[in-house]
Amino acid sequence: MAERKRKSENHEGRQKRRKSRTTTYFDYNLLFLIVFLICFGLVMLYSSSSYLAANSALYNYDGAFYLKKQLRNALIGAAGMAFFTFADYRIWRGWGWIAYFVSFALCTLVIFVGSDSHGSTRWLDIGPIQFQPSEVAKVGVIIFLAMLLERVSKSLKDWKNLLKIFGMLIPIVGVVAYNNLSTAIIIMGIAVCMLFVASPKYSHFLAMGLAGVCLIVVFIVAFPYRMSRVEAWLHPETAGDAGYQTLQGLYAIGSGGLFGKGLGESLQKMGNVPESQNDMIFTIICEELGLFGAVCVILLFMLVIWRMMVIANNAPDLFGSLIVVGVMSHIAIQVILNIAVVTNSIPNTGVILPFISYGGTSFAFLMCEVGLVLGVSKSIRLENIK
Secondary structure, three states: OHHHHHHHHHHHHHHHHHHHHHHEOOOHHHHHHHHHHHHHHHHHHHHHHHHHHHOOHHHOOOOOHHHHHHHHHHHHHHHHHHHHHHOOHHHHHHHHHHHHHHHHHHHHHHHHHOEEEOOEEEEEEEOOEEEOHHHHHHHHHHHHHHHHHHHHHHHOOOHHHHHHHHHHHHHHHHHHHHHOHHHHHHHHHHHHHHHHHHOOOOOHHHHHHHHHHHHHHHHHHHOHHHHHHHHHHHOHHHOOHHHHHHHHHHHHHHHHOOOOOOOOOOOOOOOOOOOOOOOOHHHHHHHHHHHHHHHHHHHHHHHHHHHHHHHHHHOOOHHHHHHHHHHHHHHHHHHHHHHHHHOOOOOOOOOOOOOOOOOOHHHHHHHHHHHHHHHHHHOOEHHHOO
16 A cells, blocks of 8 residues: 555656656757857858968968857857856846946946057956956846846836936946947947836837937047048948948948859958958858848848747746847847948948857857846746747
């Protein structure tokens, strides 16, 4: 009798564990898409950078120089992504203010002790490690706003409370904009998207959008080199060196045709398109893979955004949902800005294509943000998915 009871208890325990396993959700679709984008990015990075690296003493004549460094960045990012995936995302609720002040302090340090690269002061050196605090600020703002908006979600009907939240962001956005206007625009865009989702009223955002545009105009007019970029955008053919990168990128896009010249067959990457492995890598994709390849890349990013929308809609709480919205906004804004720049739809600015362009800090922190999203998906139960 006792043995039968023990067997019955064991059977019930197995049933409960099986039920727990079947009701646990994890978005493998998103994980697969990100891994595929990273692998595709590694292929395109090698294709776009191997010629210059193999013919330059600066890179020890190593055609795989950028590929090796990006593989290192990918491993660091994978470790961060795994950490944020398996950690309970709810613990970051208590780190909101810390994330904000640490981000602000690091971005302020750049102004005084930052290191120069490509004519810009955007990096901090800590021993052998060099990183961009503005990338830390993106994650910090997402965690901070998700924590704050969850607490005050019921009072967002009043436009004064919205202005107070924007007022809290002005210090960090202003500090970032001093050296990196494009990143400041991205941070503000993330904030607007998160507020738009959390706010029950949308009528206030038109006025705030106009105010934001005016602020961007002020930052552009205040610095002559930014005005020169606007002039180069309007007339790249007569802008000399300022319009050279844009024109060469457009030549690469136009010469690709419908299906491209073939992988590795780009001519523009041979010193014609500056930063072909960074901001301008989409032009090499267009040249080698054509319109078809460019559309496929855009569709991949749209699938990533769609999976994140599914996770945000089914998140167990507002904090998790807003984290996903913040990361989704970050990726979407960056993709739109990068493609708009290389097609000369907006003035030239330094924005990389997520998971594909070469980058250290940005690449690693983007993967950490994806880990946050996967951590939220891990907390969703199958029966609650809409």
